[in-house]
Amino acid sequence: MQSSPISGRIILAGHPNVGKSTLFNLLTGKKVHTGNWSGKTVSVSEGYGVHNKKKYIIEDLPGMASMSEPHAEEISAFEAVASGNFDCLVVVADATNLTRSLSLALRLMELTSRVVLFVNMYDEAVKKGITINSSMLSFMLGIRVVVGTAHKKSSLLPLWDAIENVALGKSTQNVFTPLYNEETENTLASFSYDRKETIRHIYTSPHSFASLKAEMSQKVTELASSIAKVCSVRSKPPSRHKADKILTHPIWGTVFMLTVLFLVLYITIVASNYPSGLLSTFFSSLGVHVSHLFLSLKLPPFIAGILTEGIYKTTTTVISVMLPPMAIFFPLFAILEDSGILPRIAFNLDDTFKKCGSCGKQALTVCMGLGCNCVGVTNSAIIPSEHERLISILTNSLTPCNGRFGAIIACISIFLAPGSPILSAFIMALVLCFSFLTTLLASKCLSSTVLKGERAPFILELPSFRRVNLLKVTISALTDRTPSILLRAIMVSAPMGALIYILNYFNLLLPIASFLNPAGLFLGMDGILLLSFILSFPANEIVFPVALMLYTQSGTMVEYSSYSALYSILSQNGWTWVTAVCFIIFTLMHWPCSTTLLTVQKETGSIKWTIASLILPVLFGIIFSCIFNIIFGLFV
Amino acid sequence: MKLSMLNVGERATLSPSNTPHSLFLRLTDMGMSTASPIECLFKSLSGGMKAYLIGSSVVALRNEDARLIEVITK
Ligand SMILES: Nc1nc2c(ncn2[C@@H]2O[C@H](COP(=O)(O)OP(=O)(O)OP(=O)(O)O)[C@@H](O)[C@H]2O)c(=O)[nH]1
Ligand SMILES: [Mg+2]
Numbered sequence: 218m219q220s221s222p223i224s225g226r227i228i229l230a231g232h233p234n235v236g237k238s239t240l241f242n243l244l245t246g247k248k249v250h251t252g253n254w255s256g257k258t259v260s261v262s263e264g265y266g267v268h269n270k271k272k273y274i275i276e277d278l279p280g281m282a283s284m285s286e287p288h289a290e291e292i293s294a295f296e297a298v299a300s301g302n303f304d305c306l307v308v309v310a311d312a313t314n315l316t317r318s319l320s321l322a323l324r325l326m327e328l329t330s331r332v333v334l335f336v337n338m339y340d341e342a343v344k345k346g347i348t349i350n351s352s353m354l355s356f357m358l359g360i361r362v363v364v365g366t367a368h369k370k371s372s373l374l375p376l377w378d379a380i381e382n383v384a385l386g387k388s389t390q391n392v393f394t395p396l397y398n399e400e401t402e403n404t405l406a407s408f409s410y411d412r413k414e415t416i417r418h419i420y421t422s423p424h425s426f427a428s429l430k431a432e433m434s435q436k437v438t439e440l441a442s443s444i445a446k447v448c449s450v451r452s453k454p455p456s457r458h459k460a461d462k463i464l465t466h467p468i469w470g471t472v473f474m475l476t477v478l479f480l481v482l483y484i485t486i487v488a489s490n491y492p493s494g495l496l497s498t499f500f501s502s503l504g505v506h507v508s509h510l511f512l513s514l515k516l517p518p519f520i521a522g523i524l525t526e527g528i529y530k531t532t533t534t535v536i537s538v539m540l541p542p543m544a545i546f547f548p549l550f551a552i553l554e555d556s557g558i559l560p561r562i563a564f565n566l567d568d569t570f571k572k573c574g575s576c577g578k579q580a581l582t583v584c585m586g587l588g589c590n591c592v593g594v595t596n597s598a599i600i601p602s603e604h605e606r607l608i609s610i611l612t613n614s615l616t617p618c619n620g621r622f623g624a625i626i627a628c629i630s631i632f633l634a635p636g637s638p639i640l641s642a643f644i645m646a647l648v649l650c651f652s653f654l655t656t657l658l659a660s661k662c663l664s665s666t667v668l669k670g671e672r673a674p675f676i677l678e679l680p681s682f683r684r685v686n687l688l689k690v691t692i693s694a695l696t697d698r699t700p701s702i703l704l705r706a707i708m709v710s711a712p713m714g715a716l717i718y719i720l721n722y723f724n725l726l727l728p729i730a731s732f733l734n735p736a737g738l739f740l741g742m743d744g745i746l747l748l749s750f751i752l753s754f755p756a757n758e759i760v761f762p763v764a765l766m767l768y769t770q771s772g773t774m775v776e777y778s779s780y781s782a783l784y785s786i787l788s789q790n791g792w793t794w795v796t797a798v799c800f801i802i803f804t805l806m807h808w809p810c811s812t813t814l815l816t817v818q819k820e821t822g823s824i825k826w827t828i829a830s831l832i833l834p835v836l837f838g839i840i841f842s843c844i845f846n847i848i849f850g851l852f853v
Numbered sequence: 854m855k856l857s858m859l860n861v862g863e864r865a866t867l868s869p870s871n872t873p874h875s876l877f878l879r880l881t882d883m884g885m886s887t888a889s890p891i892e893c894l895f896k897s898l899s900g901g902m903k904a905y906l907i908g909s910s911v912v913a914l915r916n917e918d919a920r921l922i923e924v925i926t927k
Contacts, residue, residue, distance in 0.1 A: 283882035286875045314909045317884045424875075431873035435886040438908065442888065458894050458911070461904070470898045564913050568901035571915070577902070674876040674921070677913040678883075679904055 531714025574664020884908020
């Protein structure tokens with residue numbers, strides 16, 4: 218199919234959070250991330266879809282909340298529509314908020330007649346007692362209208378038919394265009410372009426024509442509202458936002474947020490313990506066969522060592538340490554993301570972030586960072602103000618990503634709360650609260666020094682809650698996110714495993730470790746730990762395994778199966794609870810992993826900010842672990 | 854009066870006398886118009902933001918920003 222000619226280009230536009238990416242995934246069979254909050258998609262993604270043996274390019278545009286006062290990604294979406302460089306524009310509408318979707322559709326229809334309206338979220342609408350008369354809608358707008366649900370394959374065929382019809386120009390559409398009041402129409406006519414060019418000119422001139430834009434916008438909303446009234450019936454009164462009143466209550470809201478955090482961690486800790494041990498045992502018994510295999514191949518021992526002791530053991534350790542918490546955390550997190558709870562957290566925390574020179578949306582990027590810092594950095598694009606966005610990017614790695622959870626949880630379970638998962642989860646929650654405070658502190662430092670700026674107005678949409686399809690979300694989080702992140706970790710840890718084996722083989726590691734020892738001791742740790750942090754620059758996941766390998770001098774990774782075995786290894790090497798805490802502090806705050814740094818470079822386009830994002834957490838880590846070591850080192 | 858002065862549960866309509874500044878423009882694109890009332894739905898945990906029903910969307914604004922919007926109550 219790859220080489221067959223392209224029959225057309227289809228672009229998907231619409232408000233944020235109406236299901237464009239979900240529809241894109243349905244049309245292309247791809248798996249772009251979706252989430253119940255505005256601005257999940259921040260850059261254009263492209264894919265291919267096939268219908269009637271014809272291949273189409275499909276583009277998923279970022280959501281357009283505003284044409285009159287657009288942000289950067291909205292301008293690019295508008296340009297894509299205004300350029301006319303497509304064969305069919307699918308405007309995705311939200312059946313539960315038809316007026317608003319129609320007002321965008323009406324305005325885009327002023328730019329092109331090659332439009333199909335897909336009224337999405339019909340399942341939600343039905344639950345709310347809303348029915349939509351699609352033929353009436355199609356008649357009034359003069360375009361093809363398909364009503365459906367982007368999660369369901371059954372919506373696919375009618376949509377493709379409509380798209381094909383428009384894209385291949387089988388029939389021309391006589392689209393409805395709004396008529397404004399006399400004054401506005403006169404102003405529009407006074408431009409020296411035709412109507413389309415005039416509209417395009419107005420919306421691509423930021424900060425000009427403000428009154429005209431306001432006038433047109435309100436007029437279109439009125440029109441949209443009357444069309445929506447004629448074409449839809451609501452049989453139940455709208456909801457009264459009961460859940461929101463609880464979530465935003467001064468006491469219950471706080472209790473709820475902390476409980477969710479605790480539960481997510483508790484489930485992650487308890488449920489990942491067992492499979493971790495199981496995987497580790499499995500890999501080590503498999504490892505015996507792997508070694509035998511290499512023996513029988515008569516490879517030189519050095520090479521066989523690199524393959525088994527280096528590559529095989531490193532990657533399998535990383536898998537058994539990383540996979541279970543990830544496989545449990547990501548689905549839990551996806552459920553939070555799809556339900557619509559995250560924007561409420563941003564709403565509640567805005568005051569706090571405002572005091573630190575940022576805004577509530579940073580709470581969203583912090584939450585994303587818990588999964589993976591690269592995602593947190595990329596999603597910082599939802600913050601429109603430039604300096605607030607930079608604050609969010611630079612501080613994101615202070616939030617421990619999932620790859621760092623394993624080591625922190627292990628330290629807690631071995632030294633701070635042996636044998637008690639509840640206490641471990643509680644301490645882990647405290648650790649996250651601490652990392653949250655350091656994020657705030659760093660934001661405050663940045664905003665009052667290098668990243669000073671005007672406070673921008675802050676608008677946050679609170680999407681309606683949706684019941685999450687648990688099974689579907691769990692499966693997609695497991696099959697989509699988990700493998701890609703795991704694969705990245707493996708790709709990085711395999712060569713690192715080989716490198717560490719080689720360095721160790723030539724006895725190069727321990728001298729470096731002893732060279733680093735004074736610095737390590739100063740930070741409450743030792744040279745081996747510091748070296749492990751340096752060696753795991755490509756992937757944070759391997760810090761703990763590398764450290765264990767160096768401690769035991771086994772030249773290979775140590776099995777991770779029992780905490781008591783780990784306790785004896787670590788305490789023989791001088792670990793106390795203070796070492797454990799300093800290690801946790803440094804795990805929270807040191808250099809971001811290489812991938813995150815590359816992402817920062819890509820997002821900011823600046824070496825200066827990339828270096829800043831490297832130095833900031835290192836400074837914090839040095840200061841905090843040093844202080845902790847000086848104060849509490851006296852007690853042990 | 855200012856939108857920020859609206860208490861939870863109260864409604865108002867948009868005043869025609871607003872100047873079209875950037876916040877105003879974004880909000881009109883989100884469905885704010887003189888034709889439909891605005892209702893204050895609930896406050897954030899510490900009270901710095903309020904959520905409003907604007908058109909048919911729930912939009913949260915900081916009080917200092919909501920001060921920039923003029924509304925009329927009956
Ligand atoms: N119930 C229901 N949920 C849907 C439907 N389509 C999408 N969703 C959910 O709505 C949310 C938003 O979907 P996305 O596809 O991320 O929306 P988007 O338009 O790409 O949003 P932005 O990227 O923020 O502009 C997700 O949680 C989806 O799972 C649908 O037809 N029915
Ligand atoms: Mg999207």
